[in-house]
Amino acid sequence: MNTALLRELAAVLPSEALITDADVLEAHRRDQAEWAPSGQPLVLVRATCTDDVRAVLRVASARKVPVVPRGAGSGLSGGANATDGCIVLSLMRMNRVLEVDPRGLLAVVQPGVLNAEVKAAAAEKGLWYAPDPASWEFSSLGGNLATNAGGLCCVKYGVTGDAVLGLEVVLADGSVVRTGGRTVKNVAGYDLTRLFVGSEGTLGVITEATLKLRPKPPRATTLVATFPTLSGAGLAVTDIMARTRPSLLELMDRATCRAVEAYKPLGLDVEAAAFLLARSDAGGDQGVAEIEAMARCCEAAGATFVTHSEDEAEGELLLTARRLAFPALERQGATLLDDVGVPLSRIPELLAAVEGIAARREVLVGTFGHAGDGNMHPTVVFDRKDPAALARARAAFDDILEAALALGGTITGEHGVGVLKQPFLGRQLGEEAMRVHRRLKGAMDPLGILNPGKVC
Template identity: 60%
Template sequence: MRTTGETLAATLAAELPDGAVVTDPDLLVPYRHDQASGTEAGQPAVAVFPRGTEQVQAVMRVAHGRGVPVVPRGAGSGLSGGANAIDGCVLLCLERMDAIRDIRPADGYAVVEPGVINQRLREAAAAHGLWYAPDPASRDWCTIGGNIATNAGGLCCVKYGSTRDSVLGLEVVLADGRVTRVGRRALKGVAGYDLVSLFVGSEGTLGVITEARLRLRPLPAAPTTTVAVFPDLASAGRAVEKIMNVATPSLLELMDATTLAAVERFQPMGLDASAAALLLAQSDLPGQAGTAEAEAVASVCEAAGATESYRSEDAAQADMLLAARRLAFPALEHLGAWLLDDIAVPRSRIVETISGVERIAATRDVVIGTFGHAGDGNLHPMIVYPRDDPDAERRALAAFDDLLGLALRVGGTVSGEHGVGVLKRRGLADELDPVARSLHTSIKQALDPTGILNPGKALPLRP
């Protein structure tokens, strides 16, 4: 007699092409979880790899009819456990839906499937003299579907916004297999509720994205990068506040001393090991306008207490200067076990927040390297601790919760771009008032009444 899992797999196999259904436990292992540490992952019953909307509909109809949970998944580059498997679930892997269906320069948008790699879309747009702005650190392997599901950010958010600001329309398969198309083709429109924004950032709990219409912009000018070195974090924080009052940089990034030291050990680049903080700012304005903006940023940094500031002479040097920031995560990851946060706070509270992070590190006796998108207040305190040390892990988890509490106390949020997943559900519950929590529950009930879409993720969880 067949087991429930075998029957489910056989039913799905009858709906999908050969090779689209995987049940071998060994082959399922790399698909069970995303990159988040500190999260649990269950054992899926089956993974499916559809190649089109109709096949996604077929999967959802089968799952809906049987009451089987479905966990949508892109490249697994997430950092909150949002794509982690649930025991007995169907892993809906969208990586084979990777077509760039259309690029329309005259209308300023592209139409893509969810499995398209972010960088591949950027390259395809560039061939038309256009640019897709969202640029997560994982852009070389993360997918557009996952970016939309988490409302991913990146270094350019400070000027161009997060993924939501580049999504014009979506095709979505609902929990019962119905398909809907929301949004518009025009660059402007206000008719009806903003259902596009509802699905963006919903982490696969309200529907499965099978197509996206994404805004493209003109290619920006080669950037001019300004680097400023600070003797203390407070000076760097004050500089951030003032920079945003005199300029609109295309990125404004911060690294603290712990991060700088980790990067220099990981890949020696001649970074100032005595610096307490480093700010990197870029202007993508053309010609003299970019130079003037870079000089304005440098002047603000010097007035705030920078011991040194300089700007790039060409695009190659700008890329080299930014390389240190892009190495922050892998350099800290190299030091041991880790927990990565992504709190976002008002810019006027950055100094207070950074000071709070330092106190938490001392109180909990853990190492915390702070880097992030300072221009929009999105900080990434990364807790590093020895592997295979239960007491250190306990302290690290306590520090992680402390960081969430700190963000809320200064008027911030528990997640600026990584999403809630399973990692921050209690933090989200603390952030939302009772009415807002009930609204989340009501929306979920309306779109997924049987609760099969990515259960246990994203929604607020009371202790």
């Protein structure tokens, strides 16, 4: 069967597209979610065009072989993890920006283009592609779309799904569907674009995307504040969101600041319980008024230090500190990264719950994230050589998911369900919604070959 499958793939694909080298397969076995299970792929296909993708899915359908679409492999939920005997379908060689239309405010791109490359192509025409996951320099647009990636500026400009006008998608049987279009408004039929965005490669393979661009906003002013308590920072966040429109509102707790300072010293206060980073890009008088209002919110919530800077380089340095949060925590030990979201009014309760869980389970938790979206990444750090520590870390990870659900929140704000959070999805959605998920999956992928075991 394996040889026959490889022969059939070889008959319809360029020879350099098929890779069975053991080391390369090993490198394509999993994403960055270290503790999510993964299987052994049979072959890696590096598609270079939509026809390659169609050919793979036709062969896979005929032989009922699983196909795992893969972008840059930077995912944090095991979404791109291989299943035994699967075809890993890499889209990274489909990496062209096909068009930037400055008057239509859109770009057409292939899925293997990096987020940073879309931003650069837009910037060449004086425009801006807004979505900015912290992985923007190395994650692909296909992966961003398939996970509906968030990021730092979502608090004002929305997530990846808010920046998509249309898609080209290859379905499980190899047929091609185009969704949406180039218009800003479009309500013709069901919103298939939204269905594929965030579907984590389980409903189709995205081979092209038409993205919304914007004029670049004015230069941002950056505010920083430190707090003696996490709950104080949480209160400041809810207050800032109720009174202003920050273009960024991020939080890091003490454990995270210490990890960042140990990794790359940037002068963060490692004694403060929480560090808040906010921005306004409103510009002019409105920008000044927003920053002043944010500062008042911080002071009223008990901040011990509040300052702001209009200097772009200084603002970027502070953003670097935030972007280093996860890599810095990873250097402290093995990590289990949560991605929970709660309604804005419940952020202080979430932060308190995470502190309680860390104490109860006797684990170190570094908490950082997109506080203005209520989307936090409590990250359990532990010694990978100690089985008891792993057990406590797993229990803390699950407790944090439970805490988010108890606060009316979600088990994932932006990283996706993948395999890591799959056992919890039913708890959040309920049986009826899970049934709808399974019916949709059955209708789109009746043989169940597309990224099996992920999402539902």
